[in-house]
Amino acid sequence: MKKFSSFVALALLCTMITACSNLKMNRPAAEPSGTTADKPSGDASGESDKKKSDGANIEALEEAMEVGKYNAYVGLNNFMTGRFDQALTRYVDKLGDGEQPIIEKHFSFTMLSISANDKNNLNKQFGFAEKTPAFPAVDPAVVKLKPVMDDLVAVLSEAYDYYETKGYVDDNFAKCKELHPKIIKARDAYYATADEFLKAMAGMGAERRQQSLKKFQDNDEQVRYSALKFLVDAEALSVEMEEQGITAGNILDLDMGKFKAKYDVLVEDLKNLTQQSQDETRVQKERFRSDYLTRYVNEAKEVKVAASEIIERVNKKSKVDAFDLKNRFFLENRDGTPEKFNKKLQGAIGKYNDMK
Numbered sequence: 424m425k426k427f428s429s430f431v432a433l434a435l436l437c438t439m440i441t442a443c444s445n446l447k448m449n450r451p452a453a454e455p456s457g458t459t460a461d462k463p464s465g466d467a468s469g470e471s472d473k474k475k476s477d478g479a480n481i482e483a484l485e486e487a488m489e490v491g492k493y494n495a496y497v498g499l500n501n502f503m504t505g506r507f508d509q510a511l512t513r514y515v516d517k518l519g520d521g522e523q524p525i526i527e528k529h530f531s532f533t534m535l536s537i538s539a540n541d542k543n544n545l546n547k548q549f550g551f552a553e554k555t556p557a558f559p560a561v562d563p564a565v566v567k568l569k570p571v572m573d574d575l576v577a578v579l580s581e582a583y584d585y586y587e588t589k590g591y592v593d594d595n596f597a598k599c600k601e602l603h604p605k606i607i608k609a610r611d612a613y614y615a616t617a618d619e620f621l622k623a624m625a626g627m628g629a630e631r632r633q634q635s636l637k638k639f640q641d642n643d644e645q646v647r648y649s650a651l652k653f654l655v656d657a658e659a660l661s662v663e664m665e666e667q668g669i670t671a672g673n674i675l676d677l678d679m680g681k682f683k684a685k686y687d688v689l690v691e692d693l694k695n696l697t698q699q700s701q702d703e704t705r706v707q708k709e710r711f712r713s714d715y716l717t718r719y720v721n722e723a724k725e726v727k728v729a730a731s732e733i734i735e736r737v738n739k740k741s742k743v744d745a746f747d748l749k750n751r752f753f754l755e756n757r758d759g760t761p762e763k764f765n766k767k768l769q770g771a772i773g774k775y776n777d778m779k
Contacts, residue, residue: 485556492551493631496561497776499548500624502541503617505769510535510579511610512751520610524603526596534586537576545576560627564620571616575609582606646709649699650719653692654775657726657768660685664761671743671760679737686730693727696720715778722771729767732759 519525639648736759754762
């Protein structure tokens with residue numbers, strides 16, 4: 424069973440805070456506010472101010488369009504590595520990925536749905552491939568992905584209706600046997616194109632995060648800087664475990680020296696984030712909603728705790744129970760597992776993305 428990377432993508436925050444707050448994302452036809460059109464046309468100073476204001480608004484609009492498109496792709500990325508991946512995993516765990524489905528004697532199956540809202544979001548996200556600005560490294564992958572993902576969503580939706588109504592009781596699994604090879608074929612085609620998109624997003628995301636960090640520093644936006652840096656370094660901790668091949672099943676094989684080096688950076692990040700988020704002057708200056716920021720900081724603390732629990736488990740040489748290893752739900756809620764750390768990291772990224 425193919426698995427995608429466990430962490431999800433980060434949305435971009437609009438860096439031109441004052442200008443961007445006056446614009447509606449992804450609507451080029453919208454009239455940017457804040458111009459000085461009421462200045463007398465003969466006033467040289469007024470004309471100069473107007474040009475500056477117009478230039479700033481055009482720049483802000485262009486940034487808003489770029490951020491909006493990137494964030495749409497982030498949403499697609501995160502749906503693919505989240506809910507959609509879970510739906511595929513649950514299906515294969517139950518029915519297998521062979522030519523014929525595995526049908527247990529006392530069969531019962533609750534399949535995850537792809538909701539109407541999910542489908543609507545997908546249509547909007549795929550629509551950004553034709554919008555400006557162009558993302559040469561990603562747009563072609565999105566264009567190739569759309570028909571393949573549409574096919575898979577369609578057959579999964581058909582299967583969901585069948586299992587939800589227990590159609591197998593009526594036809595003795597006839598449609599189950601008909602749908603299964605279609606699902607596996609569509610899934611294999613999807614994986615081939617999905618990899619291209621996700622790798623392109625990972626490359627662009629890493630580059631843009633570094634650009635954002637630099638811009639936040641240059642603009643003295645320390646709250647935004649500390650919020651993003653925490654996630655970048657938390658992701659580095661997740662990557663470290665992934666590169667070592669560490670899961671709950673072999674957690675005691677973790678190279679603690681490499682892990683601890685990145686963990687110590689994360690601890691400092693959290694201290695800085697907590698300090699910056701308590702500076703009310705900075706929070707207001709950077710136009711954060713304090714309630715959204717508080718939720719994010721609380722999630723960040725849980726990420727740090729989950730990392731600390733891994734260290735505790737390894738130091739105690741405490742293996743994960745064999746029963747827990749059979750169920751992803753238990754792994755994601757058991758202290759001291761990479762699976763729980765990644766789940767907490769996903770939660771923090773979600774709260775960060777809410778601040779966009």
